[in-house]
Amino acid sequence: MPEEINRQWLLASRPSGFPQEGNFELNEASLPNAEHGEVMIKLEYLSIDPYMRGRMNEGKSYTPGVQIGEVMTGEGVGVVVESRSSALSAGDHVVTRTGWQEYSTAHESAVRKVDASVAPVSTALGVLGMPGLTAYHGTFDVIDPRPGDTFVVSAASGAVGGVVGQLAKKSGCRVIGTAGSDEKIAYIVNELGFDAGINYKTENVAERLAALCPNGIDGYFDNVGGETTDAVLENLATGARIAICGQIANYNDVEQAMGPRNLRTLLVAQAKMQGFLVFQFVQKHPAALERLSAWVADGSLKYKEHIVEGFEEMPRAFIGMMHGANFGKLLVKV
Ligand SMILES: NC(=O)c1ccc[n+]([C@@H]2O[C@H](COP(=O)([O-])OP(=O)(O)OC[C@H]3O[C@@H](n4cnc5c(N)ncnc54)[C@H](OP(=O)(O)O)[C@@H]3O)[C@@H](O)[C@H]2O)c1
CATH class of the missing domain: 3.40.50.720 (NAD(P)-binding Rossmann-like Domain)
Known part of the structure; x- marks a missing residue:
């Protein structure tokens, strides 16, 4: 069944200057297994962010870079398709660090549940993320x-x-x-x-x-x-x-x-x-999200999303952002 394949984008080589499509490699892996306390997530939106360029480099930054052959790093929002957590159920929407892939697992402590009634779930990667x-x-x-x-x-x-x-x-x-x-x-x-x-x-x-x-x-x-x-x-x-x-x-x-x-x-x-x-402001995130959510809900905080369709477009979308091709928060719809 095609659903049993997890497509992933790996870092194939380190760019010198602007990233190129050849720096990425599409891989097909089997589905990950959710362990005790974890959920399996089917991704709906993946975030493309400028910091990812730094993660493609070797050397010291505030977080270690991606190794050659590893799944590119990133955040995504998706739906829980299997839960081995007492805090989350199948059907819940969550946001977490997923990497550039169609399915991922995460521990319940590492995900944030997204309330789809407040705003579209994609906003958990943008204005409400x-x-x-x-x-x-x-x-x-x-x-x-x-x-x-x-x-x-x-x-x-x-x-x-x-x-x-x-x-x-x-x-x-x-x-x-x-x-x-x-x-x-x-x-x-x-x-x-x-x-x-x-x-x-x-x-x-x-x-x-x-x-x-x-x-x-x-x-x-x-x-x-x-x-x-x-x-x-x-x-x-x-x-x-x-x-x-x-x-x-x-x-x-x-x-x-x-x-x-x-x-x-x-x-x-x-x-x-x-x-x-x-x-560095993680302790203040909940209060900040509450205020941002209220402003989005009352229409006084506007946002724009630039949604690219298709998981296979991840590298092209990322490279485009480095040239200013995005207009608003860049997301890929998986
Ligand atoms: N400190 C943190 O914790 C933190 C967290 C998130 C993001 N950031 C940083 O915040 C900045 C904005 O991130 P974002 O997610 O909001 O991205 P974004 O603004 O949605 O997208 C990146 C934009 O940067 C502009 N750009 C690209 N190359 C440029 C250049 N050579 N000179 C001037 N502008 C250029 C482009 O817009 P134009 O068409 O206007 O050039 C492009 O659309 C990035 O530098 C990112 O690394 C920092």
Whole structure:
């Protein structure tokens, strides 16, 4: 029976620069067995995230990389098809670290049950999952936006950035986003309520920021690094707070980029710059999810999903994201 085969995407080789389809290999394995306390999950959506690029590398990061021949790492949401757990039943929807495969097992302690009546289950990988929590903690726990602040977020139409800008608006800030197409800029301004947007591919970001932020930037949520961040640093207000969330502009560099070299701007602005990982706020996740869920339910927090159909599309979807092809939270429908 075809259902008895578990298709998986393995890491076949490590990329140098941008990932290529040949770095992945489609494998067919037999179905995993759920042990005592575990469930077997049939995946419905798999998440594609920028951090996966780092996991393809050898060497030290905050989590070990994927080994050659191993299933690519990632989160998914799916339905329990077999339960050996007293806490979960067949038919429940759960989100957990599944890897890039069609079926996976997980211990009951490692899964979060998803309430499909609150929002579509796919949101457990986006606005009501890791990216939404990243936006929440980076905005409130790192930047701490205040009414009247000028707030800038990069990769503003993406899974994290789109939520960040709306949270900053809720905090009474004037919000400016940067993104890589006019369509994305129109979306953040017209649909998400940002005050302005800058297309970093066609506009001079430093000049536009200087014009849009005459009193400087108080809060910056950095998803990209690179030249966009250089331009922000040249336009800081006194007492600026900067959250370093991601540096996707450098994830495919063959040689590690040096810099930034304009840190004098932080000194002059008496600014604070802090890197963070979503997991450091794990104790606060339940309260954050409650607030995010309430905002999604009352319609005051909007989200956009970019759903690619078909498990076989995983590598192409991932590679596309590294070139900005996704518009919203990137998911693959298995
Ligand atoms: N610290 C944490 O715990 C944590 C957790 C989750 C995510 N992150 C980071 O947050 C960032 C956003 O993640 P996400 O899941 O929301 O992804 P996303 O924004 O939905 O997708 C990635 C986007 O990055 C932009 N991009 C790609 N290459 C770029 C480049 N060279 N320069 C500028 N922008 C580029 C593209 O949009 P454009 O068309 O606008 O270029 C692309 O759509 C990533 O850097 C990720 O690593 C960090």
